[in-house]
Amino acid sequence: MILFLLRRLVTMIVTLLIISALVFFIIKLPPGDFLSNQIAELRAQGEADSVAKAEFLIKQYGLDRPAWEQYLVWIGVMPGPNGFSGLLQGDWGWSFEYDKPVVDVVGDALWLTLVVNLAVVIFIHLVSIPIAIYSATRQYSVGDYVATFIGYIGLATPSFLLALIMLYYANRWFGVSIGGLYDARFSGEPWTWEKIRSLLSHLIVPTVVIGLAGTAAMIRRMRANLLDELGKQYYVTAKAKGLAPTRALLKYPFRMSLNPFVADIGNLLPHLISGSVLVSLVLSLPTVGPILLAALKSQDQFLAGFILMFVAVLTVIGMLISDLLLALLDPRIRAGGAR
Amino acid sequence: MVVTTAKPNAVPTETRMGETLLSIRDLRVDFRTETGDFRAVDGLSFDIPPGKTVALVGESGSGKSVTAQAIMHILPKVARISGGSICFNDPAGDGRPVDIADYDPEGAAMRALRGGRIAMIFQEPMTSLSPLHTIGDQVTEALMTHAEVSAEEARRKAVDVFARVGFPDPQRALRTYPFELSGGLRQRAMIAMALITRPALLIADEPTTALDVTTQAQILDLIREIQAETGMSVLLITHDLGVVANVADEVVVMYRGKVMETGSREDIFRHAEHPYLQALMRAVPRFAMAENERLTPIREVRTTAFDKGVASSPTQPAGPVLRAEELTKTYTLRSGWFSGKTRTIRALNGINLDVMPGKTLGLVGESGCGKTTVSKIIMRALQPDGGRVLFDDGSGPRDVQHLEGDDLTAYRRNVQFVFQDPFSSLNPRMTVYEILTEPLRIHNIGTSDERYARAKELLDMVGLSKQALRRYPHSFSGGQRQRLGIARALALQPRVLLCDEPVSALDVSVQAQVLNLLKDLQAALGLTYLFVSHNLAVVDYIADTIAVMCRGYIVEEAPKASLFRNPVHPYTQALLAAVPDPDIDRPLDFAKLRADRFSDPAQWPEPYRLAPGEHGLMTEIEPGHKVRLSDQSSREAA
Numbered sequence: 001m002i003l004f005l006l007r008r009l010v011t012m013i014v015t016l017l018i019i020s021a022l023v024f025f026i027i028k029l030p031p032g033d034f035l036s037n038q039i040a041e042l043r044a045q046g047e048a049d050s051v052a053k054a055e056f057l058i059k060q061y062g063l064d065r066p067a068w069e070q071y072l073v074w075i076g077v078m079p080g081p082n083g084f085s086g087l088l089q090g091d092w093g094w095s096f097e098y099d100k101p102v103v104d105v106v107g108d109a110l111w112l113t114l115v116v117n118l119a120v121v122i123f124i125h126l127v128s129i130p131i132a133i134y135s136a137t138r139q140y141s142v143g144d145y146v147a148t149f150i151g152y153i154g155l156a157t158p159s160f161l162l163a164l165i166m167l168y169y170a171n172r173w174f175g176v177s178i179g180g181l182y183d184a185r186f187s188g189e190p191w192t193w194e195k196i197r198s199l200l201s202h203l204i205v206p207t208v209v210i211g212l213a214g215t216a217a218m219i220r221r222m223r224a225n226l227l228d229e230l231g232k233q234y235y236v237t238a239k240a241k242g243l244a245p246t247r248a249l250l251k252y253p254f255r256m257s258l259n260p261f262v263a264d265i266g267n268l269l270p271h272l273i274s275g276s277v278l279v280s281l282v283l284s285l286p287t288v289g290p291i292l293l294a295a296l297k298s299q300d301q302f303l304a305g306f307i308l309m310f311v312a313v314l315t316v317i318g319m320l321i322s323d324l325l326l327a328l329l330d331p332r333i334r335a336g337g338a339r
Numbered sequence: 340m341v342v343t344t345a346k347p348n349a350v351p352t353e354t355r356m357g358e359t360l361l362s363i364r365d366l367r368v369d370f371r372t373e374t375g376d377f378r379a380v381d382g383l384s385f386d387i388p389p390g391k392t393v394a395l396v397g398e399s400g401s402g403k404s405v406t407a408q409a410i411m412h413i414l415p416k417v418a419r420i421s422g423g424s425i426c427f428n429d430p431a432g433d434g435r436p437v438d439i440a441d442y443d444p445e446g447a448a449m450r451a452l453r454g455g456r457i458a459m460i461f462q463e464p465m466t467s468l469s470p471l472h473t474i475g476d477q478v479t480e481a482l483m484t485h486a487e488v489s490a491e492e493a494r495r496k497a498v499d500v501f502a503r504v505g506f507p508d509p510q511r512a513l514r515t516y517p518f519e520l521s522g523g524l525r526q527r528a529m530i531a532m533a534l535i536t537r538p539a540l541l542i543a544d545e546p547t548t549a550l551d552v553t554t555q556a557q558i559l560d561l562i563r564e565i566q567a568e569t570g571m572s573v574l575l576i577t578h579d580l581g582v583v584a585n586v587a588d589e590v591v592v593m594y595r596g597k598v599m600e601t602g603s604r605e606d607i608f609r610h611a612e613h614p615y616l617q618a619l620m621r622a623v624p625r626f627a628m629a630e631n632e633r634l635t636p637i638r639e640v641r642t643t644a645f646d647k648g649v650a651s652s653p654t655q656p657a658g659p660v661l662r663a664e665e666l667t668k669t670y671t672l673r674s675g676w677f678s679g680k681t682r683t684i685r686a687l688n689g690i691n692l693d694v695m696p697g698k699t700l701g702l703v704g705e706s707g708c709g710k711t712t713v714s715k716i717i718m719r720a721l722q723p724d725g726g727r728v729l730f731d732d733g734s735g736p737r738d739v740q741h742l743e744g745d746d747l748t749a750y751r752r753n754v755q756f757v758f759q760d761p762f763s764s765l766n767p768r769m770t771v772y773e774i775l776t777e778p779l780r781i782h783n784i785g786t787s788d789e790r791y792a793r794a795k796e797l798l799d800m801v802g803l804s805k806q807a808l809r810r811y812p813h814s815f816s817g818g819q820r821q822r823l824g825i826a827r828a829l830a831l832q833p834r835v836l837l838c839d840e841p842v843s844a845l846d847v848s849v850q851a852q853v854l855n856l857l858k859d860l861q862a863a864l865g866l867t868y869l870f871v872s873h874n875l876a877v878v879d880y881i882a883d884t885i886a887v888m889c890r891g892y893i894v895e896e897a898p899k900a901s902l903f904r905n906p907v908h909p910y911t912q913a914l915l916a917a918v919p920d921p922d923i924d925r926p927l928d929f930a931k932l933r934a935d936r937f938s939d940p941a942q943w944p945e946p947y948r949l950a951p952g953e954h955g956l957m958t959e960i961e962p963g964h965k966v967r968l969s970d971q972s973s974r975e976a977a
Contacts, residue, residue: 233466239413241481241532242454245445252469331516332470 008323012316017075019312020087020305024071027301027308033063034096034299061094061302074305087309093302097295102306106288110310112181113287116210117276119203121268123211124218132222137249139227147219154216160278163209167283170205181206181285206283210276218261225260229253255329262326266319270311358428360540360572361387361410366423366440368402368409368596379405379418381596387540389430392566392573394587394604396580396619398637398846399817402596403576407542410574411453412444429456429539455485458533462545464525468517474501474528475513482535500531504561522706523554527561534565541566542574547582551705551873552917553932559586559919560929578847580623581876581919584608585927592616608923622851623921624880626903633858634851634880640802640822656731659693660867661717661754661835665726666690668712668891686712688891688954689726692869694835699861699868701882701899703875703914705938709891710871714837717869718756719747730754732834752782755828759840761820765812771798771823772808778830797826801856818849822856829860835867842877854881875918879903884963887911889938892949893957897964907966909947913937946972 032040035058042050058064062073062080072078074093076086085091092102135147182198229235230253238248277289288307295304327334368380380402387393395403408414410425420440428436429452442449458481461467468477478500479493488496494513501509504527517525526546533541543562547555563586566573577583583590583604590607592599592615600613611617621635668687686709694700702710715721717728719739729736730750742750755778758764765774775794779785785793795805801822812820821841828836838857842850858881860866872878878885879899886896887910895908906912917932940949946968949955956973957965 233461233463234469236413237461237467237477237529237532238469240411240454240459242450242452242484243480244450251472255471256469330471331473332518 008320012320015316016309016312020075020309021071023305023308023312024074024301025067027296027299027304028067028070030299032299033301035061035063037299038096057094057096074302087306092306095295095300095303097298097300097303102303105303106291106307106310109286109288109291112285113289115199116181116203116206116285116287117269119207120211120214120276123207124214127211128215128218128222132219132226133249133254135219136223136226136230151216151219154212155220157212159209159213159276160282162212163206163279163282166205166209181287206276206279206285209283210279221260222257225257226253229256232256259326259330262322262329265322265325266315269314269318358389359386359426360389360428360430361574362424362426362428362436363406363410364424364426366406366409366425367421368405368414368418369421370415371417371419378421379596380409383423383593383596383598385591385598385601387572387574388589389539389572390566390570391588392563392575392586393589393591394575394577394583395591395593396577396583397593398578398619398848400595401593403593404544405596406593407459407544407574407576410439410542411457411459412439412442412449413453414444427452427457427540431456431539451485454481454533454538455536456538457540457542458536458538459542459544460526460529460533460546462548464522464529464549465517467529468525470516470518472516473513474515474517474520474531478528478532478535481532485536496535497531500535501528503565504528504531504534505557506531521554522550523557526550526554526558530558530561530565534569537569538571540572540574542576544576545578546575548577548579552875553705553913553937555582556917556919556927556929556932559927560933562586563929579919580620580847580921584921584923585919592619604923608921619848620921622848624851624854624874624876625920625922626876626879626915626918628880630900634855636852636855637848638852640852640856654733655696655865656733656736658731658736659729660696660731661692661694661869662729662731662736663690663692663713663717663726664729666713666716666723666728667725668709668716668721668723685891687716687723690888690891690893691957692886692893694867694869695884696834696867697861697865698883699870699881701878701885702869702871702888703873703878703885704888705873705914708888710888711839713888714756714839714869714871717837718754719750748782752831753833754835754837755831755833757821757824757828757836757838757841760844761817761824762844764824765820765827767812770809770811774812774823775808775827775830778827782831784831793830797829800829800860801826816849817845818852821845821849821853825853825856825860829864832864833866835869837869837871839871840873841870843872843874850877857881875914876920887914890940892940892955892967894947895964895966896957901961901964905961905964907960907964909943910937945969946975 035054039051039054039058042054060081062070065073069078073080074086076084076088076091078084080086086093092106094100095102095105098105131147135144138144181202182195183202186195186198232253235248235253238252239245241248243251276285276287277293279285280287280289281293288310292304292307294300295307363386364384366380366383367378370377370379383402383406385393395406397403405414405418408418409420414420423440425439426436427439428434437448439449439452442452468474475494475497478497479490482488482493482496483490497513498509501512506512506524506527512528517528520528530546541562546562547558550558559582562573565571573586575582575587587604589601589603591601592607592613594615599615600607600611607616611620615637618635618637622637624634666687667685667689670684670686690709690713692700692702692713702713704710712721716723717739719742722740728739730739730742730753731737732749732753737746739750769777772791772794775797776790779790779793784790794808798805798807803819803822803826807815807823812823815823821844825836825841836857841857842853845853854877857868861868868881870878870882882899884896884898885902886893887902887908888894889910895902895906895911902911903915906915913932916928919927937943940947940953941951943949947955947966948969949967950969953970955967955969958968958973959965
């Protein structure tokens with residue numbers, strides 16, 4: 001077990017290193033960088049002072065050095081102008097666009113993103129699992145068709161459109177503004193109970209909007225998985241034992257049908273961050289999605305690089321969690337692939 | 340309404356004379372299908388007396404499993420009991436019979452009976468246990484559902500039952516997962532699960548069909564013993580008349596949902612009256628068959644392909660067409676919690692085989708003995724660790740492992756494979772025409788007109804009409820699909836067919852059909868067969884020479900007549916003794932099979948004993964009849 005964890009840790013680190021290199025060089029692929037673009041612009045406007053400052057920043061962050069050196073400095077294995085100071089040392093870099101350290105730009109956004117997405121994940125599972133069980137155990141019944149139909153609508157509706165509609169009607173009917181994650185008056189305030197309550201009430205609409213498509217997809221997949229398992233012989237055995245129907249269902253086929261979802265946790269986390277960008281924009285949620293979009297557009301390399309690395313770390317950790325959970329759930333995996 | 344709970348350790352229920360435990364009258368079960376209702380069980384009536392074994396016999400589709408499901412109320416959703424009664428007279432109840440047919444399938448009364456008073460075991464021990472829960476969990480659950488016992492007590496009882504059904508380490512069995520067990524032990528776990536509540540009736544739905552013959556004999560023995568101890572009744576559902584002849588007290592023969600014949604075992608086997616039953620008996624391969632006696636399938640396949648004399652025998656080599664020399668193969672397995680520990684399994688320990696042209700070599704052994712590995716190496720699907728395979732198409736033997744390019748393509752044309760499972764070995768998305776002509780397309784043979792003609796000819800050979808060409812595999816029965824599999828294998832006019840358990844997934848009636856077809860094709864086309872099977876009676880029917888394999892060794896090899904007249908090796912003897920013969924004058928010797936020693940080379944008696952790592956030597960004891968002796972005794976013999 002320990003050996004397994006160690007092996008996994010080593011592969012995780014290697015994976016992250018490769019991802020970091022890919023991320024950095026892809027961001028650097030377009031010609032120029034944020035500062036040189038800005039300098040060109042400033043020169044055109046003839047603002048010599050700003051140009052001097054920008055040139056100072058270029059020196060400061062080593063943007064005049066070759067890309068591979070910049071990369072090594074960024075991850076912190078090569079001394080930059082300020083000595084070793086990169087991701088490994090906990091220095092996340094400087095955002096040129098916001099003219100602030102990256103940590104200040106993404107600080108609140110990061111964990112608000114986590115809160116929103118956690119709420120979405122919980123929402124998806126809470127809603128879709130009961131519906132899927134209902135739908136699968138009563139295949140081709142009226143209820144199953146209704147659930148299936150609603151599911152298709154949920155899948156087919158673009159979530160940003162739904163967000164716009166909800167935005168409009170929430171305002172018109174209830175007089176509440178659902179944009180943002182808390183009332184504007186709490187902006188920049190320290191976290192109080194008031195602010196948290198405001199956050200929770202603002203969370204409902206984004207959760208439903210972002211979660212709807214996922215819920216629909218999950219119902220479909222869970223229903224299909226469960227239908228497969230319901231036909232299996234061991235379920236007949238359980239019933240032949242005289243178990244009550246609900247208990248037989250939950251203990252055997254349901255537990256089997258969970259496996260693919262546990263295996264999916266690793267993909268779920270990053271997908272939720274990058275998948276909700278449009279909705280975040282529409283609902284003006286202070287999450288990292290819109291920040292990432294802007295940073296990529298303006299080649300704000302340290303900011304974009306950091307966010308992408310953050311997503312990568314989440315993915316890798318999610319994979320580890322799902323592997324460990326799978327081993328916990330399924331003894332066949334513990335035994336190392338033996339059947 | 341009678342609600343009974345199992346009383347663990349209750350005294351064996353005494354049999355009340357003149358009463359029946361279960362009495363089925365005029366039972367009808369309907370299935371809703373797209374084309375209207377289909378009656379799977381039609382007016383079925385029979386009785387199960389207390390303490391007796393009733394065998395329900397029939398082909399697949401005869402409604403015998405549906406009957407069992409109806410008794411348990413676990414019918415599929417599209418099926419329902421549409422009439423008749425199932426009266427259950429529980430000896431532990433208040434003496435009033437209850438009609439199960441009227442019960443609500445999910446009601447408390449039915450649930451108390453199901454698993455409590457009537458328990459069931461199934462055909463596939465591989466899939467009837469949940470892979471995610473320990474055996475202990477699944478077995479104690481059965482008891483705790485039906486009796487007021489603590490988890491601790493349930494575990495104690497489970498250990499007792501595990502010991503009773505023959506688990507080597509009952510304590511450990513509690514924490515064991517099904518995938519860690521062999522097929523035989525899984526079926527024992529199923530029996531433990533059924534018996535822990537001390538049911539009055541055990542329904543066994545093909546309990547041994549998926550098991551090896553020696554394991555089958557042990558499981559049947561176990562059921563008989565426990566029945567004698569507890570006085571329960573058994574409803575045994577099977578298509579194997581050999582099993583029936585050995586364990587049943589009474590026999591009910593079903594065909595298309597109706598009872599064809601009922602009677603005591605004596606009556607049924609001595610004076611089978613109904614033509615269907617007589618036909619069924621003639622379709623089973625037996626050891627005592629006369630030379631050149633032909634099985635009579637219930638539905639004979641007609642083929643006209645050879646009447647016109649289209650068959651042409653290729654030039655045959657003088658020596659063996661296929662020869663395996665000292666094949667060895669080791670598998671490496673990972674084991675344990677993510678650990679890097681590995682186990683090596685010696686699948687083949689120096690296998691030598693000669694397959695003579697136009698003849699059939701039968702390769703017999705139980706699951707895991709390495710017989711499939713041999714056929715895969717011959718197909719070049721696996722690389723042996725040592726040894727070689729020689730193929731001779733008349734131009735001299737060549738090493739198969741070193742064939743390349745055109746030679747390899749020619750070899751592939753010459754050696755074709757017939758698979759065990761006719762359901763998964765045909766692509767469901769291809770029509771029969773596409774399936775049959777795919778080998779021709781791969782090898783670039785013929786124009787599309789010629790391929791069409793060839794496909795028609797192939798169908799004719801296996802007795803199917805050319806209307807089949809445009810249909811998909813799912814619209815054929817198991818036997819028809821297996822014939823399609825054979826037709827596909829013949830498409831390239833091979834010299835050798837490797838048949839890997841080609842009839843073990845088929846019903847007895849269909850089995851005879853396919854075996855006869857293989858015999859006819861061999862006679863007409865001069866084919867050579869390597870026929871791999873665990874069923875000695877089947878091999879006896881089709882093979883000329885038989886090689887018996889155990890733990891990666893060939894232990895005995897002899898012409899068919901010699902092997903069956905004079906089986907020398909203890910393993911061969913055990914295999915032969917374990918095959919249930921559909922002849923009540925030749926019962927199984929259960930006591931002899933009880934010891935589980937015959938598949939362990941270290942436990943064989945001298946001079947056959949092989950110490951670990953010892954290979955022994957094949958020694959000829961009469962012309963063509965060779966047996967493996969230990970190194971020492973073979974030296975002494977020499």
